[in-house]
Amino acid sequence: MLAINQSDYQLIDLAISGDDRAFQLLVERHQRVVATASMNMVGDMDIAQEIGQQTFIRFYKAMRSFKKEAKLSTYLTRIAINLSLNHLKRNQSFAKRSLDLGKADNVQTASDSFDNKQVVNMALQMLDDKHRSVVILRMIQGYSTNETAAILKIPKGTVLSRLKRGLDKLKKHLKEDLKYERN
Amino acid sequence: MKEINQLLKKQQHDFNRDFSSTVLQATQSIKDHSPAAQWFVLGAVATIGICIVSTYLLEGQLNIDTLLGTDGLYFDTLINYPNIL
Numbered sequence: 001m002l003a004i005n006q007s008d009y010q011l012i013d014l015a016i017s018g019d020d021r022a023f024q025l026l027v028e029r030h031q032r033v034v035a036t037a038s039m040n041m042v043g044d045m046d047i048a049q050e051i052g053q054q055t056f057i058r059f060y061k062a063m064r065s066f067k068k069e070a071k072l073s074t075y076l077t078r079i080a081i082n083l084s085l086n087h088l089k090r091n092q093s094f095a096k097r098s099l100d101l102g103k104a105d106n107v108q109t110a111s112d113s114f115d116n117k118q119v120v121n122m123a124l125q126m127l128d129d130k131h132r133s134v135v136i137l138r139m140i141q142g143y144s145t146n147e148t149a150a151i152l153k154i155p156k157g158t159v160l161s162r163l164k165r166g167l168d169k170l171k172k173h174l175k176e177d178l179k180y181e182r183n
Numbered sequence: 184m185k186e187i188n189q190l191l192k193k194q195q196h197d198f199n200r201d202f203s204s205t206v207l208q209a210t211q212s213i214k215d216h217s218p219a220a221q222w223f224v225l226g227a228v229a230t231i232g233i234c235i236v237s238t239y240l241l242e243g244q245l246n247i248d249t250l251l252g253t254d255g256l257y258f259d260t261l262i263n264y265p266n267i268l
């Protein structure tokens with residue numbers, strides 16, 4: 001019997017035994033983590049949704065070998081970030097990247113201040129991929145420095161330096177953009 | 184900086200409502216539809232069984248020669264075979 005309060009590991013066991021509803025429940029439970037990581041990384045909800053699908057399909061394929069000491073949300077975030085970075089590498093030029101943030105029909109905002117959200121998203125896209133990924137994991141998704149280092153497979157010191165650099169750049173962009181928004 | 188931190192915390196996103204159904208649909212196409220290993224074993228056992236039963240019914244006896252179909256093979260035939268050619 002499937003229940004909402006079942007742990008991720010219990011749902012994984014049920015999904016492995018062929019219970020599709022258990023897998024769907026896992027997707028529903030963790031879609032926000034994946035959406036937040038991929039959307040903030042690529043800045044386009046259509047691309048983020050594709051990355052999200054790929055993330056869960058990869059998890060589905062690797063479900064049997066998933067080590068249960070790992071946290072599922074961290075595991076999914078790692079896949080989503082890596083897939084996003086791969087996508088960005090393939091589409092290196094900033095000009096090529098779709099920054100059509102007006103696709104509000106595809107974006108269900110979790111915040112009431114959609115305008116600020118757009119501005120912050122735009123400012124995030126101005127950062128280098130390596131700085132953006134650290135800012136997203138540390139400041140938006142709330143991972144610790146250790147967890148961020150583990151997800152990105154970089155030393156702790158690098159996380160701290162990239163975070164400082166990223167936040168400084170973000171502050172600079174936002175200072176101008178938000179001032180402009182308010183006027 | 185505090186304001187930026189607050190703004191960043193609000194950068195949470197959600198996929199469309201039917202996202203989980205779309206993912207589930209995608210997983211259906213990659214599902215392994217091959218039968219379980221026990222069916223291959225069962226198939227092999229059944230084949231050997233049918234072979235034994237049909238050999239017994241056709242030959243009236245069951246031994247290694249009848250099973251291999253070499254009961255009608257004579258040594259003389261083998262010796263003379265090259266001369267026929």
